[in-house]
Amino acid sequence: MIEADDDPEISVILLAGAGGAFCAGVDLKELAATGFTGDDRTENCIDRVAACTTPVIGLVDGPAVTGGFELALACDFLIASPTARFADTHSRVGIVPGGGLTARLADTVGIRRARQLSATGQYIDAPTALAWGLVNEVVESAELLTRGIQIATTFAAAESRTLRAVWSLYDGMSADAIADGVARERATNAQWSAAMEAVAEAGAAVIEHGRAQNRER
Numbered sequence: 001m002i003e004a005d006d007d008p009e010i011s012v013i014l015l016a017g018a019g020g021a022f023c024a025g026v027d028l029k030e031l032a033a034t035g036f037t038g039d040d041r042t043e044n045c046i047d048r049v050a051a052c053t054t055p056v057i058g059l060v061d062g063p064a065v066t067g068g069f070e071l072a073l074a075c076d077f078l079i080a081s082p083t084a085r086f087a088d089t090h091s092r093v094g095i096v097p098g099g100g101l102t103a104r105l106a107d108t109v110g111i112r113r114a115r116q117l118s119a120t121g122q123y124i125d126a127p128t129a130l131a132w133g134l135v136n137e138v139v140e141s142a143e144l145l146t147r148g149i150q151i152a153t154t155f156a157a158a159e160s161r162t163l164r165a166v167w168s169l170y171d172g173m174s175a176d177a178i179a180d181g182v183a184r185e186r187a188t189n190a191q192w193s194a195a196m197e198a199v200a201e202a203g204a205a206v207i208e209h210g211r212a213q214n215r216e217r
Helices: 002-006 028-034 045-051 067-074 101-109 111-120 126-131 141-156 160-216
Strands: 013-016 056-060 063-065 077-080 085-087
Touching (some): 013 141, 045 067, 056 067, 063 067, 077 126
Parallel strands (some): 056 077, 063 085
């Protein structure tokens, strides 16, 4: 992604998933095994996509859930297939978003719909996503990549320096609208993560203490 963004010969980046899903989000088994912490944050794929100065078009076929939803929202815009589904299940799995979801989702669909999605964890289908302004177009799965290439081709026909200048203006507008929200979410995520890690460690200590007492008997 970094190499593509830095390459002046690349006008557009098309981002798609594999295996019938755009992105299913965090691995819950890994989360249970390793825990979750917001300390020592490093740049992740969501940050990288959001930071791209080259236009990024997300091609969503299948589910984009939780962290995958954040990744989709980090794209400049989305083209979806009829099988696309979107959901924010952070509250269901016990994770405070940290990839800018609350800021970008509210900016995209409005704060009332964003609240509903985050509180309920409900999935919305492609027609609803189109009606809500979450995706720009819906095309058949077999046509998704073709449509992405068609749009990329029209971008490539533009004068590259002018397109980058115009795109930077849109990037600036977007950043102005969500910067405080993204920063606030990250701070809350870090505080929550540290607290949850402490709770998990305390719980593990209690369990081990009980096991030790049983061994001494």
